[in-house]
Amino acid sequence: MSLFSRRKTVVVDSDILVIGGGMAGCGATYESRYWGRDLKIVCVEKANIERSGAVAQGLYAINCYMGMQWDENQPEDHVRYARNDLMGLVREDLGYDIARHVDSTVHKFEEWGLPIMRDPETGRYQREGKWQIMIHGESYKPIVAEAARKAATEVYNRIMVTHLLMDKSKANRVAGAVGFNVRTGDFYVFRAKAVIVCAGGASHIFKPRAVGEGMGRTWYAPWSSASAYALPILAGAKMTQMENRIVLTRFKDGYGPVGAYFLHLKTYTENGYGEEYESKWYEHTKQLVGDYIDRHPVPTCLRNHAFLEEVKAGRGPIRMVTKEAFQDPHKETVGWENFLGMTIGQAVVWASQNIDPKLINPELTTSEPYVMGSHATCSGAWASGPADYAPSEYQWGYNRMMTVDGLFGAGDTIGGTAHKFSSGSYTEGRIAAKAAVNYVNDMGNERPQVSEDDYQGLEKVIFQPLENYRVGRNEIVAGTVSPSYMMPLNGLQRLEKIMDEYVGGISTFYMTNDKLLDRGLELLGMLKEDLNQLGAEDLHQLQRAWELHHRVLASECVTQHTLFRQETRWPGYYYRGDFPKLDDTNWHCFTLSQYDQTSGEWTLEKAPVYHIVD
Numbered sequence: 001m002s003l004f005s006r007r008k009t010v011v012v013d014s015d016i017l018v019i020g021g022g023m024a025g026c027g028a029t030y031e032s033r034y035w036g037r038d039l040k041i042v043c044v045e046k047a048n049i050e051r052s053g054a055v056a057q058g059l060y061a062i063n064c065y066m067g068m069q070w071d072e073n074q075p076e077d078h079v080r081y082a083r084n085d086l087m088g089l090v091r092e093d094l095g096y097d098i099a100r101h102v103d104s105t106v107h108k109f110e111e112w113g114l115p116i117m118r119d120p121e122t123g124r125y126q127r128e129g130k131w132q133i134m135i136h137g138e139s140y141k142p143i144v145a146e147a148a149r150k151a152a153t154e155v156y157n158r159i160m161v162t163h164l165l166m167d168k169s170k171a172n173r174v175a176g177a178v179g180f181n182v183r184t185g186d187f188y189v190f191r192a193k194a195v196i197v198c199a200g201g202a203s204h205i206f207k208p209r210a211v212g213e214g215m216g217r218t219w220y221a222p223w224s225s226a227s228a229y230a231l232p233i234l235a236g237a238k239m240t241q242m243e244n245r246i247v248l249t250r251f252k253d254g255y256g257p258v259g260a261y262f263l264h265l266k267t268y269t270e271n272g273y274g275e276e277y278e279s280k281w282y283e284h285t286k287q288l289v290g291d292y293i294d295r296h297p298v299p300t301c302l303r304n305h306a307f308l309e310e311v312k313a314g315r316g317p318i319r320m321v322t323k324e325a326f327q328d329p330h331k332e333t334v335g336w337e338n339f340l341g342m343t344i345g346q347a348v349v350w351a352s353q354n355i356d357p358k359l360i361n362p363e364l365t366t367s368e369p370y371v372m373g374s375h376a377t378c379s380g381a382w383a384s385g386p387a388d389y390a391p392s393e394y395q396w397g398y399n400r401m402m403t404v405d406g407l408f409g410a411g412d413t414i415g416g417t418a419h420k421f422s423s424g425s426y427t428e429g430r431i432a433a434k435a436a437v438n439y440v441n442d443m444g445n446e447r448p449q450v451s452e453d454d455y456q457g458l459e460k461v462i463f464q465p466l467e468n469y470r471v472g473r474n475e476i477v478a479g480t481v482s483p484s485y486m487m488p489l490n491g492l493q494r495l496e497k498i499m500d501e502y503v504g505g506i507s508t509f510y511m512t513n514d515k516l517l518d519r520g521l522e523l524l525g526m527l528k529e530d531l532n533q534l535g536a537e538d539l540h541q542l543q544r545a546w547e548l549h550h551r552v553l554a555s556e557c558v559t560q561h562t563l564f565r566q567e568t569r570w571p572g573y574y575y576r577g578d579f580p581k582l583d584d585t586n587w588h589c590f591t592l593s594q595y596d597q598t599s600g601e602w603t604l605e606k607a608p609v610y611h612i613v614d
């Protein structure tokens, strides 16, 4: 009761509102100030931007750097690379736009104090692979956050944004957002002329391999809760490629990264019997995907596919051969440091399981699927492209504006642009911000109108789980199970089970079909109804409740897209048992969806893929 009586409503006005202060959000905040010297720029973050987002604990490599100053790669090369890895389907205009600007972002990071390793012989940045450069990245996020803090008019930490606000004077125009402070419980109303959503990707929509008390041990950050998708979806923005969930091959149990091992240490994999296995699956894979298997590098999903088939054939576990490389003391040091910079948990797992990679080849595993827009995958919002490069069909407004006026996005939020990673996400934040400043300037003295009724109605909805708990707990005489409410964790586990069993998770070896997807949608519909009965005993649980809302809506979107695309485009990420082959004749296209909040209905359509780079 006291939580309700103490609750304040805080109204914040801004020109540009950045939601999420991760890599893209920090880039958007920084660049908004550069172009909008006199504008009011507000960044709102559910954690603390100092250490928030997927980069929170640091990284060991920046995975997207062209090296144009040394003529190492050109933006067109990166477009070809991403297109190849995504089996032909990327927004080349958006990818090119990031690639042509990403080097300048990395140079800024170095100027701000990020230690980037140098090749002692050439003096250039130390390459881990063709696109990756190696960093001492423990303080990567604090360095990036400092620039954003200095650029912002205000940064609001510890505020979870739950809904966007729409303009009451003009249909399909955004007007701000609402949320609550996860520490004080205050209700926040942000009114803004332009909104840039940078709220990261989605973990925990599929059942993870580690459950129970280990459930936080996922590859993707457990706090990435699909807000980047749910917020635009609810506002009616079109989404793209949401079926393109990603599955990662990583070191078992700790999900430690394998990139530096493959690329820098030149380690390789073998099956449980010490045999090379990838070539064995060549003919089989060729029958499914045609000459995509002959591309270089072999697309990420197809490498997963060979791994999965070998395990299904009973020849697991798959191991990384580290014993050879680790005899070299330099490589051994690099191998361990790789974890210390970003996934220290993997080193702890090896220590606790008596694995010394110099003596034992460690096991690999494939992760549960995640939804992201910035890795070897490209789920997210459908965005307008750059004026000088995008085909006219991809241009309906300002660069990186979604199909809702004034609503921009960057990083994991924006679909169709794989392989942007940390530096590319930051760069896309900058690109979106520049466009958002133009949008605000073009608006002149006009200002979107926020309806008081709208946000007061949302306030009631947002805090309802606290009320459900306060009333419902009186019915409990012992234990924690209530006849009147469901705790967020129970809802989350139900969601993960549905997605796992019906939409192609680990328990079905990523396999699904139309019948399973239809049933999955029915069960998701029932879960959605039950979300009205969520109970939250405190503000932490209230946050969990709203994270669950966002995850469920994003999951529904993933399921709809998976049903719509009648082919298996990315074997190794997921399989349609009823359409087991890649079908370029009918499905060399993007999938788009749009949600109608009033009817609860989804509309799906195809959009053309334009190959701009030869």
Ligand SMILES: Cc1cc2nc3c(=O)[nH]c(=O)nc-3n(C[C@H](O)[C@H](O)[C@H](O)COP(=O)(O)OP(=O)(O)OC[C@H]3O[C@@H](n4cnc5c(N)ncnc54)[C@H](O)[C@@H]3O)c2cc1C
Pocket (backbone or CB within 6 Å): 019, 020, 021, 022, 023, 024, 025, 044, 045, 046, 047, 049, 052, 053, 054, 055, 059, 060, 061, 062, 063, 064, 159, 160, 161, 162, 198, 199, 200, 201, 219, 220, 221, 223, 224, 225, 227, 228, 374, 375, 410, 411, 412, 413, 420, 421, 422, 423, 425, 426
């Ligand atoms: C395990 C792992 C390893 C990686 N390794 C590398 C690597 O080696 N090199 C590399 O370059 N890239 C790497 N990446 C990719 C990189 O981390 C991402 O591309 C990048 O962080 C995406 O930026 P983003 O801003 O979209 O999301 P994030 O950086 O995750 O930021 C999202 C932000 O939004 C906030 N937020 C979420 N929901 C809300 C809400 N409702 N209200 C308010 N705030 C909210 C979050 O707290 C977070 O701060 C890795 C990613 C992962 C997960």
